Amino acid sequence: MNNRITSLLGVEFPIIQAGMIWCSGWRLAAAVSNAGGLGLIGAGSMYPEILEEQIKKCKAATRNPFGVNVPLLYPGVEELFNIILREEVKIIFTSAGNPAKWTSYLKQRGITVVHVVASLKSAKKCEESGVDAIVAEGFEAGGHNGKEETTTMTLIPLVHAATSLPVIAAGGIATGRSMLAAMALGAEGVQIGSRFIASVESSAHPGFKEKILKAGEGDTLLSLKKIGPVRLLKNRFFDEVQILEDAGATAEELKTLLGNKRAKMGMFEGNLEEGELEIGQVSALIHEIKPAGEIIREIISEYLLALEQLGKI
Protein backbone atom coordinates (compact mmCIF):
# COMPACT_ATOMS: atom_id res chain seq x y z
CA MET A 1 0.00 0.00 0.00
CA ASN A 2 1.23 3.38 -0.97
CA ASN A 3 -0.48 6.70 -0.53
CA ARG A 4 -0.02 10.09 1.16
CA ILE A 5 -0.54 8.66 4.65
CA THR A 6 1.94 5.80 4.33
CA SER A 7 4.51 8.30 2.96
CA LEU A 8 3.81 10.96 5.59
CA LEU A 9 4.08 8.59 8.52
CA GLY A 10 6.66 6.21 7.06
CA VAL A 11 4.54 3.12 7.63
CA GLU A 12 3.75 0.01 5.62
CA PHE A 13 -0.01 0.13 6.20
CA PRO A 14 -2.20 3.24 6.71
CA ILE A 15 -3.50 1.93 10.03
CA ILE A 16 -3.07 4.13 13.09
CA GLN A 17 -3.71 2.90 16.62
CA ALA A 18 -5.55 5.68 18.47
CA GLY A 19 -3.69 7.16 21.45
CA MET A 20 -6.41 6.43 23.96
CA ILE A 21 -6.11 7.48 27.60
CA TRP A 22 -5.33 4.67 30.07
CA CYS A 23 -5.10 2.04 27.33
CA SER A 24 -2.20 3.06 25.06
CA GLY A 25 1.20 2.61 26.65
CA TRP A 26 4.50 1.65 24.98
CA ARG A 27 3.63 -2.06 24.72
CA LEU A 28 0.63 -1.44 22.48
CA ALA A 29 2.30 1.33 20.44
CA ALA A 30 5.42 -0.75 19.81
CA ALA A 31 3.41 -3.84 18.84
CA VAL A 32 1.40 -1.84 16.29
CA SER A 33 4.48 -0.12 14.86
CA ASN A 34 6.36 -3.41 14.64
CA ALA A 35 3.47 -4.86 12.62
CA GLY A 36 3.65 -2.06 10.04
CA GLY A 37 1.02 0.33 11.41
CA LEU A 38 1.56 3.49 13.44
CA GLY A 39 1.44 3.06 17.21
CA LEU A 40 0.57 6.05 19.39
CA ILE A 41 1.32 6.52 23.06
CA GLY A 42 -1.68 8.16 24.73
CA ALA A 43 -0.21 11.04 26.75
CA GLY A 44 -3.60 12.27 27.93
CA SER A 45 -3.49 10.05 31.01
CA MET A 46 0.25 10.39 31.78
CA TYR A 47 2.29 12.57 34.14
CA PRO A 48 5.36 13.99 32.38
CA GLU A 49 7.78 11.51 33.96
CA ILE A 50 5.55 8.58 32.98
CA LEU A 51 5.38 9.81 29.39
CA GLU A 52 9.18 10.10 29.28
CA GLU A 53 9.57 6.54 30.52
CA GLN A 54 6.95 5.23 28.08
CA ILE A 55 8.69 6.88 25.13
CA LYS A 56 12.09 5.47 26.13
CA LYS A 57 10.62 1.98 26.42
CA CYS A 58 8.83 2.29 23.08
CA LYS A 59 12.06 3.37 21.35
CA ALA A 60 13.78 0.31 22.78
CA ALA A 61 10.96 -1.95 21.58
CA THR A 62 10.64 -0.81 17.95
CA ARG A 63 12.78 0.67 15.22
CA ASN A 64 9.71 1.75 13.28
CA PRO A 65 8.07 5.16 13.57
CA PHE A 66 5.62 5.73 16.40
CA GLY A 67 3.94 8.84 17.74
CA VAL A 68 2.33 10.42 20.79
CA ASN A 69 -1.25 11.64 21.12
CA VAL A 70 -1.61 14.84 23.16
CA PRO A 71 -5.09 16.17 24.05
CA LEU A 72 -4.65 19.95 23.95
CA LEU A 73 -7.21 20.70 26.63
CA TYR A 74 -5.18 19.16 29.46
CA PRO A 75 -2.98 21.47 31.52
CA GLY A 76 0.79 21.10 31.22
CA VAL A 77 0.73 20.44 27.48
CA GLU A 78 3.96 22.40 26.88
CA GLU A 79 5.90 20.19 29.26
CA LEU A 80 4.63 17.10 27.42
CA PHE A 81 5.66 18.57 24.06
CA ASN A 82 9.14 19.35 25.37
CA ILE A 83 9.62 15.76 26.50
CA ILE A 84 8.45 14.48 23.11
CA LEU A 85 10.84 16.87 21.33
CA ARG A 86 13.76 15.97 23.61
CA GLU A 87 13.12 12.28 23.02
CA GLU A 88 13.06 12.95 19.27
CA VAL A 89 9.69 11.42 18.56
CA LYS A 90 8.77 12.82 15.14
CA ILE A 91 5.00 12.37 15.02
CA ILE A 92 2.40 14.04 17.23
CA PHE A 93 -1.36 13.60 17.04
CA THR A 94 -3.15 16.48 18.76
CA SER A 95 -6.78 16.24 19.82
CA ALA A 96 -9.49 17.88 21.97
CA GLY A 97 -8.56 21.48 21.32
CA ASN A 98 -7.76 24.15 18.79
CA PRO A 99 -4.99 23.18 16.32
CA ALA A 100 -4.15 26.87 15.76
CA LYS A 101 -2.43 27.10 19.14
CA TRP A 102 0.41 24.56 18.88
CA THR A 103 0.77 23.43 15.28
CA SER A 104 3.28 26.04 14.09
CA TYR A 105 5.37 25.60 17.27
CA LEU A 106 5.60 21.89 16.53
CA LYS A 107 6.05 22.24 12.76
CA GLN A 108 8.98 24.64 13.30
CA ARG A 109 10.64 21.89 15.32
CA GLY A 110 10.32 19.35 12.54
CA ILE A 111 7.33 17.46 13.87
CA THR A 112 4.69 15.81 11.68
CA VAL A 113 1.39 17.04 13.14
CA VAL A 114 -1.95 15.31 12.71
CA HIS A 115 -5.05 16.77 14.37
CA VAL A 116 -8.16 14.85 15.42
CA VAL A 117 -11.60 16.39 14.77
CA ALA A 118 -15.21 15.23 15.07
CA SER A 119 -16.79 17.79 12.74
CA LEU A 120 -16.39 19.48 9.39
CA LYS A 121 -16.19 22.86 11.14
CA SER A 122 -13.13 21.75 13.12
CA ALA A 123 -11.60 20.11 10.05
CA LYS A 124 -11.63 23.44 8.26
CA LYS A 125 -9.58 24.98 11.09
CA CYS A 126 -6.96 22.27 10.61
CA GLU A 127 -6.07 23.31 7.10
CA GLU A 128 -5.55 26.93 8.15
CA SER A 129 -3.28 25.96 11.04
CA GLY A 130 -0.92 23.95 8.86
CA VAL A 131 -1.32 20.37 10.10
CA ASP A 132 -0.11 17.56 7.84
CA ALA A 133 -3.22 15.39 8.00
CA ILE A 134 -6.63 15.21 9.67
CA VAL A 135 -8.23 12.42 11.66
CA ALA A 136 -12.01 12.72 11.17
CA GLU A 137 -13.85 10.80 13.84
CA GLY A 138 -17.51 9.90 13.48
CA PHE A 139 -20.35 9.71 16.01
CA GLU A 140 -19.85 5.97 16.49
CA ALA A 141 -16.38 6.48 17.98
CA GLY A 142 -15.72 5.90 21.68
CA GLY A 143 -14.87 8.68 24.10
CA HIS A 144 -15.19 12.39 23.36
CA ASN A 145 -17.26 13.27 20.36
CA GLY A 146 -18.90 16.08 18.39
CA LYS A 147 -22.12 17.93 19.13
CA GLU A 148 -23.17 17.60 15.50
CA GLU A 149 -23.37 13.77 15.85
CA THR A 150 -22.01 13.33 12.33
CA THR A 151 -21.38 9.67 11.57
CA THR A 152 -18.28 8.36 9.81
CA MET A 153 -20.34 7.65 6.67
CA THR A 154 -21.28 11.32 6.42
CA LEU A 155 -18.23 12.98 7.98
CA ILE A 156 -15.51 11.47 5.79
CA PRO A 157 -17.00 12.64 2.46
CA LEU A 158 -17.70 16.09 3.98
CA VAL A 159 -14.12 16.51 5.22
CA HIS A 160 -12.65 14.95 2.08
CA ALA A 161 -14.52 17.47 -0.08
CA ALA A 162 -13.51 20.44 2.08
CA THR A 163 -9.76 19.89 2.34
CA SER A 164 -6.77 18.97 0.19
CA LEU A 165 -5.08 17.35 3.21
CA PRO A 166 -5.09 13.57 3.56
CA VAL A 167 -7.91 12.32 5.76
CA ILE A 168 -7.68 9.47 8.27
CA ALA A 169 -11.09 8.00 9.13
CA ALA A 170 -12.01 7.01 12.68
CA GLY A 171 -15.18 5.73 14.34
CA GLY A 172 -16.78 2.39 13.59
CA ILE A 173 -13.63 0.87 12.09
CA ALA A 174 -12.41 -2.46 13.40
CA THR A 175 -12.13 -4.79 10.43
CA GLY A 176 -10.70 -4.96 6.93
CA ARG A 177 -14.15 -4.41 5.44
CA SER A 178 -14.71 -1.22 7.44
CA MET A 179 -11.22 -0.02 6.53
CA LEU A 180 -12.13 -0.57 2.87
CA ALA A 181 -15.39 1.32 3.38
CA ALA A 182 -13.49 4.25 4.88
CA MET A 183 -11.08 4.30 1.96
CA ALA A 184 -14.03 4.18 -0.48
CA LEU A 185 -15.40 7.30 1.24
CA GLY A 186 -12.16 9.14 0.46
CA ALA A 187 -9.98 8.44 3.51
CA GLU A 188 -6.34 7.53 2.97
CA GLY A 189 -5.94 5.80 6.30
CA VAL A 190 -7.83 4.66 9.37
CA GLN A 191 -7.43 5.26 13.07
CA ILE A 192 -8.63 2.35 15.17
CA GLY A 193 -9.33 2.59 18.89
CA SER A 194 -11.76 0.04 20.33
CA ARG A 195 -10.28 -2.97 18.56
CA PHE A 196 -6.83 -2.16 19.96
CA ILE A 197 -8.16 -1.62 23.48
CA ALA A 198 -9.25 -5.25 23.23
CA SER A 199 -5.73 -6.36 22.32
CA VAL A 200 -3.25 -8.33 24.42
CA GLU A 201 -0.83 -5.40 24.64
CA SER A 202 -3.24 -2.63 25.65
CA SER A 203 -2.99 -1.38 29.21
CA ALA A 204 -6.77 -1.44 29.68
CA HIS A 205 -7.85 -3.39 32.76
CA PRO A 206 -8.55 -7.06 31.87
CA GLY A 207 -12.08 -6.67 33.22
CA PHE A 208 -12.71 -3.78 30.83
CA LYS A 209 -11.39 -5.86 27.91
CA GLU A 210 -13.76 -8.69 28.83
CA LYS A 211 -16.69 -6.28 29.06
CA ILE A 212 -15.92 -5.06 25.52
CA LEU A 213 -16.16 -8.62 24.19
CA LYS A 214 -19.59 -8.97 25.80
CA ALA A 215 -20.89 -5.64 24.49
CA GLY A 216 -23.69 -5.93 21.97
CA GLU A 217 -25.68 -3.53 19.85
CA GLY A 218 -27.02 -0.58 21.81
CA ASP A 219 -24.64 -1.12 24.73
CA THR A 220 -22.85 2.18 24.10
CA LEU A 221 -24.54 5.55 23.80
CA LEU A 222 -23.49 9.17 23.57
CA SER A 223 -23.81 10.57 27.06
CA LEU A 224 -23.13 13.76 29.06
CA LYS A 225 -24.23 15.89 26.11
CA LYS A 226 -24.66 19.04 28.16
CA ILE A 227 -21.02 19.09 29.28
CA GLY A 228 -19.45 17.65 26.12
CA PRO A 229 -20.63 14.42 24.51
CA VAL A 230 -18.78 11.18 25.33
CA ARG A 231 -19.64 7.70 24.08
CA LEU A 232 -19.80 5.35 27.05
CA LEU A 233 -20.38 1.70 27.62
CA LYS A 234 -23.52 1.22 29.69
CA ASN A 235 -22.99 0.50 33.39
CA ARG A 236 -24.23 1.85 36.72
CA PHE A 237 -22.44 5.19 36.23
CA PHE A 238 -23.98 5.55 32.77
CA ASP A 239 -27.44 4.81 34.19
CA GLU A 240 -27.02 7.48 36.86
CA VAL A 241 -26.12 10.03 34.19
CA GLN A 242 -29.09 8.93 32.09
CA ILE A 243 -31.57 9.35 34.94
CA LEU A 244 -30.26 12.85 35.64
CA GLU A 245 -30.36 13.78 31.95
CA ASP A 246 -33.90 12.46 31.46
CA ALA A 247 -35.00 14.64 34.34
CA GLY A 248 -33.44 17.72 32.72
CA ALA A 249 -30.28 18.04 34.85
CA THR A 250 -28.01 21.08 34.34
CA ALA A 251 -24.37 20.90 33.22
CA GLU A 252 -23.31 21.68 36.79
CA GLU A 253 -25.26 18.74 38.22
CA LEU A 254 -23.72 16.44 35.63
CA LYS A 255 -20.19 17.71 36.39
CA THR A 256 -20.72 17.00 40.07
CA LEU A 257 -21.77 13.43 39.35
CA LEU A 258 -18.85 12.93 36.93
CA GLY A 259 -16.22 14.25 39.34
CA ASN A 260 -12.62 13.29 38.66
CA LYS A 261 -10.87 10.02 38.00
CA ARG A 262 -13.93 8.18 36.69
CA ALA A 263 -12.06 7.22 33.50
CA LYS A 264 -9.01 5.86 35.34
CA MET A 265 -11.30 4.08 37.80
CA GLY A 266 -13.17 2.30 35.03
CA MET A 267 -10.73 1.66 32.21
CA PHE A 268 -7.46 1.22 34.14
CA GLU A 269 -8.48 0.09 37.60
CA GLY A 270 -11.38 -2.07 36.46
CA ASN A 271 -14.22 -0.64 38.56
CA LEU A 272 -16.67 -1.59 35.85
CA GLU A 273 -19.81 -0.22 37.51
CA GLU A 274 -18.71 3.11 39.02
CA GLY A 275 -16.06 3.99 36.42
CA GLU A 276 -16.36 5.71 33.05
CA LEU A 277 -15.88 3.20 30.23
CA GLU A 278 -15.12 4.92 26.92
CA ILE A 279 -15.53 2.63 23.94
CA GLY A 280 -16.90 2.76 20.40
CA GLN A 281 -20.14 1.39 19.03
CA VAL A 282 -18.06 -1.08 17.05
CA SER A 283 -17.39 -2.99 20.29
CA ALA A 284 -20.48 -5.00 19.24
CA LEU A 285 -18.29 -6.47 16.48
CA ILE A 286 -15.32 -7.36 18.69
CA HIS A 287 -15.38 -10.94 19.97
CA GLU A 288 -11.80 -11.84 20.84
CA ILE A 289 -8.71 -10.37 22.47
CA LYS A 290 -5.78 -10.79 20.11
CA PRO A 291 -2.20 -9.56 19.83
CA ALA A 292 -2.06 -6.17 18.07
CA GLY A 293 0.17 -7.52 15.28
CA GLU A 294 -2.35 -10.25 14.51
CA ILE A 295 -5.15 -7.67 14.42
CA ILE A 296 -3.26 -5.68 11.80
CA ARG A 297 -2.50 -8.72 9.65
CA GLU A 298 -6.14 -9.81 9.87
CA ILE A 299 -7.41 -6.36 8.86
CA ILE A 300 -5.09 -6.16 5.87
CA SER A 301 -5.93 -9.61 4.55
CA GLU A 302 -9.67 -8.99 4.99
CA TYR A 303 -9.29 -5.62 3.24
CA LEU A 304 -7.57 -7.18 0.23
CA LEU A 305 -10.09 -10.01 -0.01
CA ALA A 306 -13.07 -7.65 0.19
CA LEU A 307 -11.54 -5.41 -2.48
CA GLU A 308 -11.09 -8.39 -4.78
CA GLN A 309 -14.71 -9.46 -4.20
CA LEU A 310 -16.01 -5.95 -4.96
CA GLY A 311 -14.21 -6.04 -8.29
CA LYS A 312 -16.18 -9.13 -9.27
CA ILE A 313 -19.75 -7.80 -8.77
Add this chain to the structure above:
Amino acid sequence: MNNRITSLLGVEFPIIQAGMIWCSGWRLAAAVSNAGGLGLIGAGSMYPEILEEQIKKCKAATRNPFGVNVPLLYPGVEELFNIILREEVKIIFTSAGNPAKWTSYLKQRGITVVHVVASLKSAKKCEESGVDAIVAEGFEAGGHNGKEETTTMTLIPLVHAATSLPVIAAGGIATGRSMLAAMALGAEGVQIGSRFIASVESSAHPGFKEKILKAGEGDTLLSLKKIGPVRLLKNRFFDEVQILEDAGATAEELKTLLGNKRAKMGMFEGNLEEGELEIGQVSALIHEIKPAGEIIREIISEYLLALEQLGKI
Protein backbone atom coordinates in the same frame (compact mmCIF):
# COMPACT_ATOMS: atom_id res chain seq x y z
CA MET B 1 -23.70 -5.45 -11.90
CA ASN B 2 -24.96 -8.79 -10.87
CA ASN B 3 -25.70 -10.04 -7.38
CA ARG B 4 -28.54 -11.42 -5.25
CA ILE B 5 -30.30 -8.05 -5.05
CA THR B 6 -30.27 -7.32 -8.78
CA SER B 7 -31.60 -10.88 -9.39
CA LEU B 8 -34.23 -10.71 -6.64
CA LEU B 9 -35.64 -7.36 -7.78
CA GLY B 10 -34.99 -7.74 -11.51
CA VAL B 11 -33.07 -4.48 -11.75
CA GLU B 12 -29.92 -3.36 -13.55
CA PHE B 13 -28.39 -1.58 -10.54
CA PRO B 14 -28.83 -2.48 -6.84
CA ILE B 15 -30.10 1.01 -6.02
CA ILE B 16 -33.49 1.30 -4.33
CA GLN B 17 -35.29 4.59 -3.92
CA ALA B 18 -36.78 4.65 -0.42
CA GLY B 19 -40.60 4.81 -0.26
CA MET B 20 -40.74 7.96 1.82
CA ILE B 21 -44.01 9.43 3.00
CA TRP B 22 -45.18 12.57 1.13
CA CYS B 23 -42.22 12.50 -1.26
CA SER B 24 -42.49 9.25 -3.22
CA GLY B 25 -45.30 9.21 -5.75
CA TRP B 26 -45.44 7.49 -9.15
CA ARG B 27 -43.33 10.15 -10.91
CA LEU B 28 -40.29 9.48 -8.73
CA ALA B 29 -40.75 5.70 -8.62
CA ALA B 30 -41.13 5.46 -12.40
CA ALA B 31 -38.11 7.69 -13.04
CA VAL B 32 -35.91 5.55 -10.80
CA SER B 33 -37.16 2.28 -12.30
CA ASN B 34 -36.71 3.60 -15.83
CA ALA B 35 -33.08 4.41 -15.00
CA GLY B 36 -32.35 0.84 -13.89
CA GLY B 37 -32.91 1.17 -10.12
CA LEU B 38 -35.95 0.13 -8.12
CA GLY B 39 -38.54 2.84 -7.55
CA LEU B 40 -40.89 2.57 -4.57
CA ILE B 41 -44.24 4.29 -4.09
CA GLY B 42 -44.52 5.42 -0.47
CA ALA B 43 -47.95 4.21 0.65
CA GLY B 44 -47.49 5.48 4.21
CA SER B 45 -49.00 8.85 3.35
CA MET B 46 -51.69 7.64 0.92
CA TYR B 47 -55.40 6.87 1.25
CA PRO B 48 -56.29 3.59 -0.51
CA GLU B 49 -57.78 5.30 -3.56
CA ILE B 50 -54.72 7.51 -3.93
CA LEU B 51 -52.42 4.49 -3.77
CA GLU B 52 -54.47 2.74 -6.44
CA GLU B 53 -54.22 5.74 -8.73
CA GLN B 54 -50.49 6.10 -8.10
CA ILE B 55 -49.85 2.45 -8.95
CA LYS B 56 -51.85 2.69 -12.18
CA LYS B 57 -49.92 5.78 -13.24
CA CYS B 58 -46.59 4.16 -12.37
CA LYS B 59 -47.45 1.08 -14.45
CA ALA B 60 -48.23 3.34 -17.39
CA ALA B 61 -44.92 5.20 -16.95
CA THR B 62 -42.50 2.28 -16.72
CA ARG B 63 -42.17 -1.29 -17.96
CA ASN B 64 -39.52 -2.02 -15.34
CA PRO B 65 -40.19 -3.47 -11.90
CA PHE B 66 -41.23 -1.10 -9.15
CA GLY B 67 -42.55 -1.65 -5.64
CA VAL B 68 -44.60 -0.15 -2.83
CA ASN B 69 -43.42 0.66 0.69
CA VAL B 70 -46.00 -0.05 3.39
CA PRO B 71 -45.34 0.99 7.01
CA LEU B 72 -46.98 -1.76 9.06
CA LEU B 73 -47.93 0.44 11.98
CA TYR B 74 -50.51 2.45 10.05
CA PRO B 75 -54.14 1.33 10.27
CA GLY B 76 -55.77 -0.09 7.18
CA VAL B 77 -52.69 -1.98 6.04
CA GLU B 78 -54.72 -4.93 4.74
CA GLU B 79 -56.67 -2.71 2.37
CA LEU B 80 -53.42 -1.32 1.00
CA PHE B 81 -52.03 -4.84 0.50
CA ASN B 82 -55.16 -5.90 -1.36
CA ILE B 83 -54.85 -2.97 -3.75
CA ILE B 84 -51.21 -3.79 -4.39
CA LEU B 85 -52.07 -7.46 -5.02
CA ARG B 86 -55.00 -6.56 -7.30
CA GLU B 87 -52.77 -4.22 -9.30
CA GLU B 88 -50.19 -7.02 -9.57
CA VAL B 89 -47.23 -5.12 -8.15
CA LYS B 90 -44.75 -7.86 -7.27
CA ILE B 91 -42.47 -6.15 -4.76
CA ILE B 92 -43.40 -4.84 -1.30
CA PHE B 93 -41.08 -3.19 1.19
CA THR B 94 -42.54 -3.31 4.69
CA SER B 95 -41.30 -1.06 7.47
CA ALA B 96 -42.11 0.26 10.95
CA GLY B 97 -43.52 -2.91 12.42
CA ASN B 98 -43.10 -6.61 13.00
CA PRO B 99 -42.36 -8.60 9.82
CA ALA B 100 -43.84 -11.75 11.41
CA LYS B 101 -47.38 -10.44 10.95
CA TRP B 102 -47.70 -10.04 7.16
CA THR B 103 -44.76 -11.70 5.46
CA SER B 104 -46.23 -15.18 4.99
CA TYR B 105 -49.55 -13.71 3.78
CA LEU B 106 -47.67 -11.78 1.11
CA LYS B 107 -45.23 -14.56 0.24
CA GLN B 108 -48.15 -16.99 -0.32
CA ARG B 109 -49.46 -14.53 -2.88
CA GLY B 110 -46.19 -14.48 -4.83
CA ILE B 111 -44.86 -11.18 -3.51
CA THR B 112 -41.16 -10.44 -3.01
CA VAL B 113 -40.97 -9.03 0.52
CA VAL B 114 -38.19 -6.83 1.83
CA HIS B 115 -38.35 -5.53 5.41
CA VAL B 116 -36.72 -2.38 6.73
CA VAL B 117 -35.00 -2.45 10.15
CA ALA B 118 -32.84 -0.08 12.17
CA SER B 119 -31.25 -2.63 14.49
CA LEU B 120 -29.62 -6.04 14.59
CA LYS B 121 -32.37 -7.26 16.93
CA SER B 122 -35.05 -6.47 14.36
CA ALA B 123 -32.93 -7.91 11.56
CA LYS B 124 -32.89 -11.27 13.31
CA LYS B 125 -36.72 -11.31 13.34
CA CYS B 126 -36.68 -10.83 9.55
CA GLU B 127 -34.94 -14.09 8.84
CA GLU B 128 -37.44 -16.06 10.95
CA SER B 129 -40.41 -14.48 9.24
CA GLY B 130 -39.26 -15.44 5.76
CA VAL B 131 -38.56 -12.12 4.05
CA ASP B 132 -36.42 -12.14 0.90
CA ALA B 133 -34.03 -9.36 1.89
CA ILE B 134 -33.38 -6.86 4.65
CA VAL B 135 -32.91 -3.10 4.49
CA ALA B 136 -30.65 -2.13 7.41
CA GLU B 137 -30.91 1.56 8.10
CA GLY B 138 -28.32 3.38 10.20
CA PHE B 139 -28.62 6.20 12.72
CA GLU B 140 -27.77 8.83 10.07
CA ALA B 141 -30.95 8.06 8.10
CA GLY B 142 -33.83 10.53 7.98
CA GLY B 143 -37.18 9.88 9.60
CA HIS B 144 -37.92 7.07 12.03
CA ASN B 145 -34.93 5.39 13.52
CA GLY B 146 -33.68 2.92 16.14
CA LYS B 147 -33.23 3.43 19.87
CA GLU B 148 -29.81 1.77 19.72
CA GLU B 149 -28.48 4.61 17.50
CA THR B 150 -26.41 2.14 15.49
CA THR B 151 -24.74 3.85 12.55
CA THR B 152 -24.56 2.38 9.06
CA MET B 153 -20.83 1.69 9.51
CA THR B 154 -21.58 -0.56 12.49
CA LEU B 155 -25.04 -1.87 11.58
CA ILE B 156 -24.26 -3.32 8.13
CA PRO B 157 -21.43 -5.62 9.32
CA LEU B 158 -23.55 -6.68 12.32
CA VAL B 159 -26.56 -7.59 10.18
CA HIS B 160 -24.39 -9.11 7.45
CA ALA B 161 -22.77 -11.43 10.01
CA ALA B 162 -26.09 -12.44 11.57
CA THR B 163 -28.06 -13.39 8.46
CA SER B 164 -27.69 -15.29 5.23
CA LEU B 165 -30.22 -12.97 3.56
CA PRO B 166 -28.99 -10.23 1.23
CA VAL B 167 -28.63 -6.89 3.00
CA ILE B 168 -29.50 -3.50 1.53
CA ALA B 169 -27.75 -0.62 3.32
CA ALA B 170 -29.52 2.65 4.10
CA GLY B 171 -28.57 5.78 6.00
CA GLY B 172 -25.83 8.17 4.91
CA ILE B 173 -25.80 6.99 1.31
CA ALA B 174 -26.13 9.57 -1.45
CA THR B 175 -23.13 9.13 -3.74
CA GLY B 176 -21.22 6.46 -5.62
CA ARG B 177 -18.48 6.51 -2.99
CA SER B 178 -20.91 5.88 -0.15
CA MET B 179 -22.59 3.12 -2.19
CA LEU B 180 -19.15 1.53 -2.60
CA ALA B 181 -18.52 1.88 1.14
CA ALA B 182 -21.82 0.13 1.88
CA MET B 183 -20.94 -2.71 -0.49
CA ALA B 184 -17.50 -3.01 1.16
CA LEU B 185 -19.28 -3.46 4.50
CA GLY B 186 -21.15 -6.44 3.08
CA ALA B 187 -24.31 -4.91 1.63
CA GLU B 188 -25.52 -6.07 -1.77
CA GLY B 189 -27.53 -2.98 -2.49
CA VAL B 190 -28.36 0.47 -1.18
CA GLN B 191 -31.59 2.25 -0.35
CA ILE B 192 -31.37 5.99 -0.88
CA GLY B 193 -33.86 8.46 0.56
CA SER B 194 -32.65 12.03 1.04
CA ARG B 195 -30.91 12.31 -2.32
CA PHE B 196 -34.13 11.31 -4.10
CA ILE B 197 -36.26 13.71 -2.06
CA ALA B 198 -34.06 16.40 -3.60
CA SER B 199 -34.84 15.18 -7.12
CA VAL B 200 -36.94 16.84 -9.81
CA GLU B 201 -39.56 14.08 -9.71
CA SER B 202 -40.11 13.83 -5.94
CA SER B 203 -43.42 15.14 -4.61
CA ALA B 204 -41.71 16.97 -1.73
CA HIS B 205 -42.67 20.65 -1.54
CA PRO B 206 -40.19 22.80 -3.53
CA GLY B 207 -39.46 24.78 -0.37
CA PHE B 208 -38.47 21.59 1.46
CA LYS B 209 -36.18 20.61 -1.44
CA GLU B 210 -34.48 24.01 -1.28
CA LYS B 211 -34.05 23.70 2.47
CA ILE B 212 -32.28 20.35 1.97
CA LEU B 213 -29.75 21.97 -0.37
CA LYS B 214 -28.98 24.58 2.29
CA ALA B 215 -28.63 22.04 5.11
CA GLY B 216 -25.12 21.74 6.49
CA GLU B 217 -23.42 19.56 9.08
CA GLY B 218 -25.33 19.37 12.35
CA ASP B 219 -28.57 20.64 10.80
CA THR B 220 -30.36 17.35 11.44
CA LEU B 221 -30.55 15.56 14.78
CA LEU B 222 -32.37 12.61 16.24
CA SER B 223 -35.37 14.02 18.06
CA LEU B 224 -38.47 12.89 19.98
CA LYS B 225 -36.52 10.03 21.56
CA LYS B 226 -39.07 9.41 24.29
CA ILE B 227 -41.88 8.64 21.83
CA GLY B 228 -39.78 6.97 19.12
CA PRO B 229 -36.67 8.57 17.61
CA VAL B 230 -37.00 10.53 14.35
CA ARG B 231 -34.23 12.38 12.53
CA LEU B 232 -35.46 15.90 11.77
CA LEU B 233 -34.13 18.93 10.00
CA LYS B 234 -33.81 21.79 12.46
CA ASN B 235 -36.58 24.41 12.34
CA ARG B 236 -38.92 26.11 14.81
CA PHE B 237 -40.83 22.86 15.49
CA PHE B 238 -37.55 21.04 16.17
CA ASP B 239 -36.46 23.80 18.57
CA GLU B 240 -39.73 23.55 20.48
CA VAL B 241 -39.24 19.80 20.89
CA GLN B 242 -35.64 20.38 21.98
CA ILE B 243 -36.61 22.89 24.67
CA LEU B 244 -39.20 20.49 26.06
CA GLU B 245 -36.75 17.55 25.98
CA ASP B 246 -33.98 19.52 27.68
CA ALA B 247 -36.40 20.34 30.46
CA GLY B 248 -37.24 16.64 30.93
CA ALA B 249 -40.66 16.53 29.22
CA THR B 250 -42.67 13.30 29.34
CA ALA B 251 -43.71 11.26 26.30
CA GLU B 252 -47.27 12.60 26.72
CA GLU B 253 -46.14 16.23 26.58
CA LEU B 254 -44.12 15.50 23.45
CA LYS B 255 -47.07 13.75 21.78
CA THR B 256 -49.26 16.76 22.46
CA LEU B 257 -46.75 19.09 20.83
CA LEU B 258 -46.32 16.75 17.86
CA GLY B 259 -50.05 16.35 17.23
CA ASN B 260 -51.11 15.14 13.77
CA LYS B 261 -50.26 16.21 10.26
CA ARG B 262 -46.91 17.83 11.12
CA ALA B 263 -45.15 15.70 8.47
CA LYS B 264 -47.61 16.56 5.71
CA MET B 265 -47.54 20.21 6.77
CA GLY B 266 -43.75 20.39 6.48
CA MET B 267 -42.70 18.05 3.69
CA PHE B 268 -45.73 18.28 1.37
CA GLU B 269 -47.32 21.63 2.09
CA GLY B 270 -44.07 23.50 2.67
CA ASN B 271 -44.68 24.98 6.11
CA LEU B 272 -40.97 24.85 6.82
CA GLU B 273 -41.07 26.24 10.35
CA GLU B 274 -44.10 24.54 11.93
CA GLY B 275 -43.93 21.27 10.00
CA GLU B 276 -41.92 18.11 10.63
CA LEU B 277 -39.09 17.80 8.11
CA GLU B 278 -37.70 14.27 7.97
CA ILE B 279 -34.34 14.07 6.23
CA GLY B 280 -31.01 12.28 6.62
CA GLN B 281 -27.71 13.61 7.90
CA VAL B 282 -26.38 13.17 4.38
CA SER B 283 -28.40 16.23 3.33
CA ALA B 284 -25.17 18.12 4.14
CA LEU B 285 -23.69 16.49 1.03
CA ILE B 286 -26.60 17.33 -1.31
CA HIS B 287 -26.10 20.53 -3.28
CA GLU B 288 -28.31 20.29 -6.35
CA ILE B 289 -31.78 19.12 -7.39
CA LYS B 290 -31.40 16.76 -10.33
CA PRO B 291 -33.59 14.35 -12.28
CA ALA B 292 -33.69 10.92 -10.59
CA GLY B 293 -32.26 9.18 -13.65
CA GLU B 294 -29.27 11.51 -13.67
CA ILE B 295 -28.72 10.83 -9.96
CA ILE B 296 -28.55 7.10 -10.65
CA ARG B 297 -26.16 7.48 -13.58
CA GLU B 298 -23.95 9.77 -11.50
CA ILE B 299 -23.87 7.33 -8.58
CA ILE B 300 -22.95 4.39 -10.79
CA SER B 301 -20.15 6.18 -12.60
CA GLU B 302 -18.72 7.53 -9.33
CA TYR B 303 -18.95 4.01 -7.85
CA LEU B 304 -17.01 2.48 -10.71
CA LEU B 305 -14.36 5.20 -10.68
CA ALA B 306 -13.85 4.92 -6.91
CA LEU B 307 -13.56 1.13 -7.17
CA GLU B 308 -10.91 1.50 -9.87
CA GLN B 309 -8.98 4.00 -7.72
CA LEU B 310 -9.09 1.69 -4.69
CA GLY B 311 -7.55 -1.07 -6.76
CA LYS B 312 -4.53 1.15 -7.44
CA ILE B 313 -3.52 1.97 -3.83
